[in-house]
Amino acid sequence: MKKNISLSDGTALEIGLAGNPAHPVVMLPVFKQSVYGIDADNLRMWGVDPELGKHLVEGLSDRFRILYFDYEGHLMGNPRPELLTPDSICQDFLQIADEMNVPVFSYYGYSWLALAGLQLAIRSNRLESLIMGGFPPLEGPYKEMLTVTSRTHEQALQQQNRSGDVFQSSNSPESSPEGFDWSSVQIALDPKQTKQFYTLYDHLRDFDDKSILELLKLPRLAFAGERDTIVYGENFGGVTVDIAGALRRHEAALTEQGWDIALLQGEDMDHTKAMQPDTVLPLIKPWLTKNLLA
Numbered sequence: 001m002k003k004n005i006s007l008s009d010g011t012a013l014e015i016g017l018a019g020n021p022a023h024p025v026v027m028l029p030v031f032k033q034s035v036y037g038i039d040a041d042n043l044r045m046w047g048v049d050p051e052l053g054k055h056l057v058e059g060l061s062d063r064f065r066i067l068y069f070d071y072e073g074h075l076m077g078n079p080r081p082e083l084l085t086p087d088s089i090c091q092d093f094l095q096i097a098d099e100m101n102v103p104v105f106s107y108y109g110y111s112w113l114a115l116a117g118l119q120l121a122i123r124s125n126r127l128e129s130l131i132m133g134g135f136p137p138l139e140g141p142y143k144e145m146l147t148v149t150s151r152t153h154e155q156a157l158q159q160q161n162r163s164g165d166v167f168q169s170s171n172s173p174e175s176s177p178e179g180f181d182w183s184s185v186q187i188a189l190d191p192k193q194t195k196q197f198y199t200l201y202d203h204l205r206d207f208d209d210k211s212i213l214e215l216l217k218l219p220r221l222a223f224a225g226e227r228d229t230i231v232y233g234e235n236f237g238g239v240t241v242d243i244a245g246a247l248r249r250h251e252a253a254l255t256e257q258g259w260d261i262a263l264l265q266g267e268d269m270d271h272t273k274a275m276q277p278d279t280v281l282p283l284i285k286p287w288l289t290k291n292l293l294a
Helices: 037-045 052-060 071-077 086-099 112-123 142-158 191-203 209-215 243-249 251-256 277-293
Strands: 002-006 012-018 025-028 065-068 105-110 127-133 220-225 229-231 240-242 259-264
Touching: 002 086, 012 086, 025 052, 025 086, 052 065, 052 277, 071 112, 071 191, 086 112, 086 191, 105 112, 105 277, 112 127, 112 209, 127 277, 142 191, 142 240, 220 243, 220 277, 229 243, 240 243, 243 251, 243 259, 251 259, 259 277
Parallel strands: 025 065, 025 105, 105 127, 127 220, 220 259
Antiparallel strands: 002 012, 012 065, 229 240
16 A cells, blocks of 8 residues: 655655554655666665665565655655754654554664654654664764764755765775775765755754653664764764764663663674665564564
8 A cells, every 4th residue: 555645844755554454563764665777786786785675564564564655765855954853753754654544653763764763752652662773772973963964064065066976986886885985975965955964963962862761661672783883084074973882882771771772793784784674674573573462
């Protein structure tokens, strides 16, 4: 079942609902449309499943009702430079659930969409469980990402008359990832696209994630790859976003507060690898089964 829903800003977003209506609902805003051909080959070379969304939905829909949509893709096509705030995101998610007749649901988000799930959990009583991948619930890198998104937006403004891929440099992204010089990356995004993520982190600059931990009583899982540490060059503010380190440092405190914590092992288990279906499904499907179906 698919349906187009008009969000609060007037844009239309395609929503999918798959699986048995009698099963618990899991919201997946991380759904991505499948990519084929040369584009798919390029994604595979960078460790990205070109059918990521399809495989997540198929992997979960035998036991759960999956409410899925490509929220990030929608925002890139319909940017909200001044209006992408925690409140507006949560409003969108709840509106989607309402229009799809879903009163309660679990939520899985990765990276900034995991952050969005945490904001949803503290603003609503409609979540049955929360899964955060690639973003820690305690000591989240809000200030670091404010710096990164600010610098990204500045570069987008400087490059706004240029066109092409997201990445522009003396290297080609289609070449070997190992040989790619990230220090030479230049942003070639519409400034409206980059401004919206700066706006999001600007609204979270004073957010104290420690203060809300005791408010959450639902089942919660946070995970990241053990190599999920991103060191940004000077053109992005020279900051380090250490997702794995934050989870490792606070594992005991989070566990005491009722979180389940998983640091995924592997030399290649970085931010990208830890979001792929072959990594995610063996972790979150048994966890959801235990917490929703037991």
